[in-house]
Amino acid sequence: MRPVIEARGVAKEFRGTHALADVSFALEPDRIHGLLGRNGAGKTTLMRILAGQDRPSGGSVAMFGADPFENAAVAQRICFVRESQVYPENFRVGHVLAAARLLYPTWADDVATRLVAAFDLPQDRPVKKLSRGMTSALGIVVGIAARAPITMFDEPYLGLDPAARQVFYDALLADFSAHPRTVVLSTHLIDEVATLLERVVVVHRGRVVLDADADDVRGTAAAVTGPSPRVEQFIAGREVLHREDLGAYAKVTVLGRLTAADRVRARDLDLELAPVSLQQLVIHATAGAR
Ligand SMILES: Nc1ncnc2c1ncn2[C@@H]1O[C@H](COP(=O)(O)OP(=O)(O)OP(=O)(O)O)[C@@H](O)[C@H]1O
Structure with missing residues (x-):
């Protein structure tokens, strides 16, 4: 299938800081992708470039096959929800929703109304006066209700309590199932979203260190x-x-796929085998100095 998001050798330098060194990947449409990595790995920088909000210093990106930078036709098909979203001064919740309705041709009013109620968002409250979690919730409402063909969430949950995060995950999955689109989700709460992710791209020190189907990584x-x-x-x-070490017992995590013979041997030795979480594997892939 033709990729909808492509990064080819993307580099980004900020006055001596190499935020991105050489990032290449291709993401297929209508899947939920995880963009993962430690603090400072380069995720936000990469998403800003993909959203057309910044230019790479080297390499190129293509969204729907086109350069997204200052490209209005592409921008209309991308919704980028980030943690530090800035809204115009004096905007109230209702204004944000009205603006998003105008911006995105695919906007779903019924979804927005349902999510505003689920997050208990006061429509007439100035955005500046929202709590941190409510501000995150507003971004999530826009991100899901926009139904943009490419939707990117950059750590969209800051300040959200676990119940509200569950509302987000459930709503995203339900709406994605009914209206598939390409989602890129950057998060540190990997275990919480592990079941949502179909593919993971892990960035470390400005480079891709893992790019694989989530199910393949798990094994x-x-x-x-x-x-x-x-x-x-x-x-x-x-x-x-x-x-x-647990007294006379030990629990050891080993790398490598286990064969049928390995499993028989483990049973004969009376050992218990358990899968390893995606989060642990990502931690392993990004171990070492940043
Ligand atoms: N405008 C900027 N000027 C200078 N350095 C920057 C700028 N933006 C990002 N950086 C640097 O680029 C690197 C990557 O930052 P980025 O925000 O992309 O990481 P991240 O993976 O999103 O991190 P986190 O998970 O903590 O949000 C960091 O070293 C950061 O300090």
Whole structure:
């Protein structure tokens, strides 16, 4: 399938800081992608470039095959929700929704109304007077109700309590299922969104260190638990990601796919095998100095 988002050797330098060094990937349409990485990895910089809000210092990006920078036709098809969204002075919640309705031809009023109620957002309150969580909720309402063909969320949940975050995840998934679109979600709460993500792109020190289907990533490590000597016997020769000693027992996370023979051997040694979370694998992929 033809990619809708492409980054080719994207670099970005801010007066001596190499925020992005050489980023390349291609994202397919109508999937939910996770853009993951540690603080300062370059995620926001990359999303701003993809949204046409900044230019790369090197390389290029294509959204629907076109350069998004100062491209009104492309901008109309992209909704970029970021944590530090700035709204015009004196705008109230209702004004933000009215402006978004004008901006996005795909805007769904019924979805906006439902989400405003779910987040308990006061329509006539000035945006400046909203709590941090309410400001995040407003961005989320716009991001979902816009139904833009490309929707990017950059850590959209700041200040949102767990129940409100669940409202976000449920609403995103429900609306995405009914109206598939390309979603890019940048988050540090990987375990919370793990089931939503179909593909993950992990950025570290301005480079892509992992770009794969989430399901494929999940199978690349396993946690082995049991009596220490038998665990050691089983893991001999494998790359260890993490080790926990629990008295006479040990829980060791090893890298590499387990074969059917490995599973039989583990059963014979009376060892327990468990999958490793996406979050742990991303932490491993981005370990080391930034
Ligand atoms: N306008 C700017 N001027 C100078 N340096 C910048 C600017 N914008 C970003 N940077 C630097 O570029 C690097 C990448 O920042 P970016 O905000 O893209 O990271 P991030 O992955 O979004 O981080 P976080 O997860 O903490 O939000 C950081 O070192 C940051 O300090």
